[in-house]
Amino acid sequence: MSPPVVLSVAGTDSGGAAGIAADLATFSHLGCHGACVVTAVTAQDTTRVHAVHRVPLDVVAAQVDAVVADLPVAVVKTGMLGGADVVDLVADRLGHLPLVVDPVLVATSGAELGDAAVVAAYRDVLLPVAALSTPNLAEARALAGRDGPPAELAARLADLGGAVVVTGGPQWQPGDQTAQCTDWLCLPGGRPEPLAHPGVATTHDHGTGCTYSSALAAALAQTRGHNPAPGPGSPHDPRSAGALVSACLRAADYVTSQLTTSSTWTLGRGRGPIAHTTDRSHR
Ligand SMILES: Nc1ncnc2c1ncn2[C@@H]1O[C@H](COP(=O)(O)OP(=O)(O)O)[C@@H](O)[C@H]1O
């Protein structure tokens, strides 16, 4: 039997921690076939982003068309889109599919990966059609256009139409206590609910947000299985509340396990990569 197909629309990270590298490794570990549309090439390491080259819009569009004409895409995950024109393209050509939107605006290292026009496009066209979006606290503030506690921001963004999980990555620093992380999930029309999981004390966490949203997309694709178009209310509908909650729990579990692995590593001079290996001998 063929595996579910998950499509990542994202940028590359030359250091192999975030972006397409994280997405494809995660899809593969969770039993999915990964396809990819590259939106931008970054020269990036564990310390910073050195350069960004955006892929021309017609080449992004050609990649999207090639994939969807040939493969039965179950779920689409978006990462760094890089420009408002690419956000519009994704909404236009992929908005009918279950979408997990990681609204990448700033890298862990502090580099800006999406400007004000990208923020506006996410708000206006992509979050309303997303099955689930996964902003971290800083991204949630930018998208909501205001400050506030994560639960309130999740509720405000869910009013745009799609479910939202505001992630609570603590940007752990040596000496911090990291007993647990709390993400806030809000379904459209619902109340924000806390989802807590164990925290891992590590600075080896570059790529964590990409890995989390990819694990979510893979879990939703597994829900969908081989049903080409499960309707609302079907147990195979990846937009159902049950599917979204269990995908969030599965993704947090995966990220915690991969961070536990990378917590003993010393790769790079900055915040090292979250583990994308399955070989436990490197634990
Ligand atoms: N040190 C950590 N230990 C355990 N889970 C973490 C840790 N850091 C982040 N996470 C989890 O990883 C997921 C992605 O979160 P986050 O780090 O906020 O994303 P981003 O990389 O976009 O800032 C969330 O579920 C968050 O709770």
Ligand SMILES: Cc1ncc(COP(=O)(O)O)c(N)n1
């Ligand atoms: C190409 C690309 N996509 C996404 C991120 C965000 O990942 P992180 O928040 O871990 O820096 C990144 N740094 N680079």
